[in-house]
Amino acid sequence: MSARWPTVPEDFPKAAARTLQDSQLRSNLGHATTAIRAKRAGVVGEVPDWEALRDEGAAARDRALRRLDEHLVLLEERVTALGGHVHWAPDKETAQRIVVDLVRGTGSDEVIKVKSLLTDELELNPALGDAGITAQETDLAELIVQLGGDRQSHILVPAIHRNRREIRDIFRETLPNAEDVSDDPADLAEAARVHLREQFLRVPVAISGANAAVAETGTVAVVESEGNGRMCLTMPKTLITVMGIEKVLPTWEDLGTILRLLPRSSTGERMNPYTSLWTGVTPGDGPEEFHLVLVDAGRTTVLADPVGRDALRCIRCSACLNVCPVYERTGGQAYESIYPGPIGAILTPQLQGLDTAPTLPWASSLCGACYEVCPVKIDIPRILVHLRGRVTEETDASGKGHHAGAERLSMRAAGRVMSSRRAYEAAQKAGRLGLTFVQGGRGARGALPGLSGWTQSRDLPQPEGSFRDWWRQREAGRADGDAPPGAAPHGPGEDA
Numbered sequence: 053m054s055a056r057w058p059t060v061p062e063d064f065p066k067a068a069a070r071t072l073q074d075s076q077l078r079s080n081l082g083h084a085t086t087a088i089r090a091k092r093a094g095v096v097g098e099v100p101d102w103e104a105l106r107d108e109g110a111a112a113r114d115r116a117l118r119r120l121d122e123h124l125v126l127l128e129e130r131v132t133a134l135g136g137h138v139h140w141a142p143d144k145e146t147a148q149r150i151v152v153d154l155v156r157g158t159g160s161d162e163v164i165k166v167k168s169l170l171t172d173e174l175e176l177n178p179a180l181g182d183a184g185i186t187a188q189e190t191d192l193a194e195l196i197v198q199l200g201g202d203r204q205s206h207i208l209v210p211a212i213h214r215n216r217r218e219i220r221d222i223f224r225e226t227l228p229n230a231e232d233v234s235d236d237p238a239d240l241a242e243a244a245r246v247h248l249r250e251q252f253l254r255v256p257v258a259i260s261g262a263n264a265a266v267a268e269t270g271t272v273a274v275v276e277s278e279g280n281g282r283m284c285l286t287m288p289k290t291l292i293t294v295m296g297i298e299k300v301l302p303t304w305e306d307l308g309t310i311l312r313l314l315p316r317s318s319t320g321e322r323m324n325p326y327t328s329l330w331t332g333v334t335p336g337d338g339p340e341e342f343h344l345v346l347v348d349a350g351r352t353t354v355l356a357d358p359v360g361r362d363a364l365r366c367i368r369c370s371a372c373l374n375v376c377p378v379y380e381r382t383g384g385q386a387y388e389s390i391y392p393g394p395i396g397a398i399l400t401p402q403l404q405g406l407d408t409a410p411t412l413p414w415a416s417s418l419c420g421a422c423y424e425v426c427p428v429k430i431d432i433p434r435i436l437v438h439l440r441g442r443v444t445e446e447t448d449a450s451g452k453g454h455h456a457g458a459e460r461l462s463m464r465a466a467g468r469v470m471s472s473r474r475a476y477e478a479a480q481k482a483g484r485l486g487l488t489f490v491q492g493g494r495g496a497r498g499a500l501p502g503l504s505g506w507t508q509s510r511d512l513p514q515p516e517g518s519f520r521d522w523w524r525q526r527e528a529g530r531a532d533g534d535a536p537p538g539a540a541p542h543g544p545g546e547d548a
């Protein structure tokens with residue numbers, strides 16, 4: 053079984069410092085993300101109306117979220133009318149109980165699963181295990197993570213941190229009849245195929261996630277690359293789909309927009325290889341019983357935040373992970389959350405509560421690359437800054453909170469200084485004095501605690517005067533009929 057994430061994650065800086073020591077991990081990640089980035093850039097460049105498509109994707113997701121309650125009720129009506137069953141789970145525990153009871157009701161003590169981040173978020177596999185039910189992952193990357201007793205490190209490629217040799221060793225140790233498998237990708241795929249095929253044919257219950265559901269038709273959609281998902285969705289007698297409530301889309305047309313954006317953004321493909329759509333049940337075709345479990349687990353709380361709610365637009369393409377310089381170096385496991393990278397840094401603290409993951413909004417350089425690639429235009433840097441503000445406000449000023457002490461006090465001090473002209477001018481003078489010290493030679497720079505690494509490798513030029521000084525001189529010069537002084541600092545209006 054895959055390893056569990058800690059309920060309260062370690063501080064991101066500490067976890068990142070640990071994973072940064074792993075040069076093999078950095079090499080695996082750098083190799084994989086560079087290849088995916090190049091592929092994505094190529095196929096996105098082929099679409100002349102890509103920006104318009106992004107706008108439409110963002111609008112479709114916003115339409116869904118704006119009247120979420122109505123879309124969900126309509127979805128329930130449609131699914132039920134077409135022979136499916138809908139269950140509502142306000143939290144993780146309820147979702148676990150619903151799924152465990154449904155599986156027990158079938159009499160099976162085994163399920164096959166197709167990749168679902170939500171079931172990981174809900175810790176469904178451990179809950180099933182506690183109930184004596186074995187859950188077998190069927191997505192190849194999820195299988196590697198499960199067999200290795202590992203944790204996933206990427207939304208789309210959960211085993212991105214593993215190379216071929218590591219996967220070969222995991223298969224040799226855990227799969228029956230795979231003692232001699234080589235590290236050739238075809239051999240590895242064949243070993244997994246032989247193992248999974250037997251399960252597809254035998255196990256009567258499947259659990260799936262969902263990429264989307266269309267309210268107006270009651271249709272559920274799963275996209276994937278290997279076809280293993282399609283086997284899960286069609287072969288077993290009972291299909292249980294676990295879906296976050298934010299995944300609903302109002303119309304079929306909205307689904308079309310998302311399906312145009314998703315494969316190019318995620319795997320860098322023009323079209324994903326397998327798109328499975330099903331609507332209720334059809335006698336003689338596919339599962340005889342279909343259950344849709346609609347899960348809240350913090351989503352309505354996120355929806356209540358006017359800035360943070362944009363994170364719910366996410367279609368889990370992982371493009372933001374693949375361009376993030378922080379993710380590329382630390383790897384996904386440093387985030388200690390189901391959702392790593394930029395989207396994890398804004399989604400996890402909101403879903404779990406800021407107090408359980410307070411350092412994640414700082415796991416970013418704010419370079420903006422994530423916003424540039426996001427197919428549904430989530431302004432991740434804006435939400436990161438917003439969450440930083442919330443963490444700073446909400447954590448305990450006594451110093452118990454992760455950022456409370458230093459950051460809150462410094463922000464308060466800055467607020468006091470900026471609200472008084474005299475204090476502000478005095479602070480500017482003090483700042484220039486400080487710079488003089490920093491520029492006072494290597495000895496002085498090296499002596500600055502915490503800044504020596506920065507100042508040793510960068511120039512830190514001292515401005516010749518403050519903007520206010522320059523402005524006063526300029527106005528005085530005008531009054532005397534002189535030209536403004538030439539040695540002005542760069543400032544507004546200089547080019548005019």
Ligand code: SF4
Nearest residue numbers: 366367369370372426
């Ligand atoms: S935030 Fe945007 S780029 Fe990142 S996974 Fe979600 S949809 Fe993709």
